[in-house]
Amino acid sequence: MWESFLEGVQLSLRWDTFGMMSLGLFLGMFVGALPGFTTLMAVAILLPISFFVDPLVGIPFLLGVYKGGIFGGSIPAILVSMPGTGAAVATTFDGPELTKQNKGKKALEMAHYSSVIGDTVSDVVTILFIGPIALLALKFGPPELAAVIFLSLIVITITTGGDFAKGLIMMFVGIFFAMIGQDPIGALSRFTFDIFPIRAGIPLLPMLIGVFALPEMMLAVERKAKSIVAEKIDLEKSEKLTFAEFRRCFRTILRSTGIGTSIGMIPGVGQVVAAFMGYAAAKNASSHPETFGNGELEGIAGAEAANNAVNGPTLVPLLTLGIPGDNLTAILLGAFIAQGLRPGPTLFEEQSAMVYAILVAMVLANFLFLIIGYFTIPLFVKAVSIRQSVLLPLTVVFAFAGSYVFRSNTFDLIVLVFFGLFGYIAKKLRFDVTPMVMAFILGPILEYSFGQTISLADGSLLNFVFVDRPITRIILLATPVITGFLLWRSFRHKQKSKA
């Protein structure tokens, strides 16, 4: 292993690899920052480029697009409260608030450094433990996934701001929204009333933009148009991140990296859950959880380190088993095959130097990313450093354009407006929309994996999950303990703040 690792290092140290990887990072960051364009689309569109170049140039190029895209999605989330992807939702809790306090630059820099650290550490862990991670990925079947998602939903509902009861209501609303359309297993239509556009279900992206970005604009309008016309947030003059602030968040970054890496090892969970868990853990560990959601740099660090730390381990099932864990790695699989490389046990045995070279390139990409981000963040800051009276209408335009380009479907604009109003009303009634969104994203995964579990259990569900599946047993038994602990903590905190 050591020899092929060293050989891999040598293979990856090439100028053209570095150049294309930088280009990929740069492109990915821009596409990710545009509302309505997802990282997945960017990688799919740029895939043919990789067909015609050397594998060690083409694949690192796509990896660059992937990494850049995930960070790119956080930029509009921080600056204008418009999450580009589900992975950036947790970043909207503190990002826009920091921008309002004229600390947008600090927030972006924090996001950048946390992403780089999270990504680097998880890539190194992946290289060191690629065998065990592959084994774990294989052991994680439907019952395990269902148990993890169930636990995640509970943790999310408890740790978001506000009432637990309100959180639960929103969670059920989210699950209901997720049920509209075809059921994931039998493809039967549910709650569609024979209206064709909703047969495919509610699209995620317009919902995200609607529920997070539109209410912000409506509130801004409410605060009287007059003050907005004059108001200008001059982010260019806003301060840079200080070392003291970075050091304060360092523990959070490491914790979130650990959480993100572990979640990345579980196939099918992904960045969305990781970002949220990282955020929740940071809030729980903090001695001042009340600052979270009101512009806390630690919140940015917690979410961003975690969602990037997912990147390394998600590649493991692809490289070792030849099985892509999600849509993105499925496209990478295509890039490998078009190069005549067939990821899977055979590739790993016969061409392990090649596999290591790609993993090493991933680590190197992070260093390039550190440099590229340093030069591009000021550009993004400059882009939004215009008068509020101009920025606000522009954001509205982007919200509508972004919702439309995603599927080029006019129905999505109705969805956008509906969820904009929904988010506005929820805000007025002091309901947090986060449990709704998370339940909407995770509900179908839970339903699907639970359905599979029932099929596999053959009529004796309890016996199956508690006796035949030891990992499921552990997760299920831990669920009430974790729930109790979190409830007790939030209760005690409320008592304290009253006293």
Added chain:
Amino acid sequence: MIIRKFIQSLFAIGVGLLMIVGSAFAEYPEKPITLVLPLGAGGSHDLNARVFTSIIPEYLGNAVIVKLMPGASGQTGTAAVANAKPDGYTLLFTHNYFDQLQQHVTKLPYDTTRDFKTVARINYGVASIVVRADKPWKTLDEMVDYGKQNPGKLVFGHSGQWGAIFVPAAQFLTESGVKAKFVPYKGGGPAMKALLAGDSDFTMAFTSVIKAQGSKLRVLASGGNSRVFPDIPTLKELGFKSDIGRMYRLVMAPRGVPEDRMKTLYAAFEKLNGNKTYKRMMGRLDENTDLMLGPEYEMQRPTQSDEFKVMVKAITGN
């Protein structure tokens, strides 16, 4: 002033005339063609489309843009093309199960036979029946015997209801009379993972997927007319009658595209099939380049529909 206005309007009329004349003489396609995939990113259709759309512009003289419109088991994208203007600038990249099977299992907002005409079947994927290498069954017969003696015990992991893995296996199980337990997975990858983890007993997979797993799998039989693995019999050789395990990848146009434009498309696909880069890339993807042009494929569609109808009836009982 008046003279200037006059000259301006003369100029405008001239330009207008030129544009009208120009468009009458300009050959189709004079702008990029959109190819809608009713499927998600990263699947075999996506990969096939990325390969041929990067080469076919050479013969069309204009770009082909891939647009992914997944959702509602292919209905979202298919409906969009069914409602598109039949001018040859919007095409659909689909497969025979969406084309002829789906209508027998669900109510569709379009009629595929009435609304679509085939441009070309660019190739087909062949699915094979696989088990994990440590399973006791060395041949398909042995697995069928086990399945008959233990009804409902044999676990079949598939990639989704009425999908490219589900259908051939359902055809095979119906014809052999085995009752198996169907467990759905989200796509071929997860179904393969379940097989490797031992959660399912058998699945079906396309050739490139099987080759990547090397000695971890045992192939029992393949679909199609000729062997894909030299030592493994096809289901036809084993006496199965229906056309099992061939997923045709089809480029279709909304019905009503002018015949001369259809001819341009046929010619482009024919030339594409002689392209060396195309052949090499498809070879790497482990896909064949067995092209069949629209007019010939059109004749098969009614037969397919009848076969699928019988199969659906046998499985669902209605």
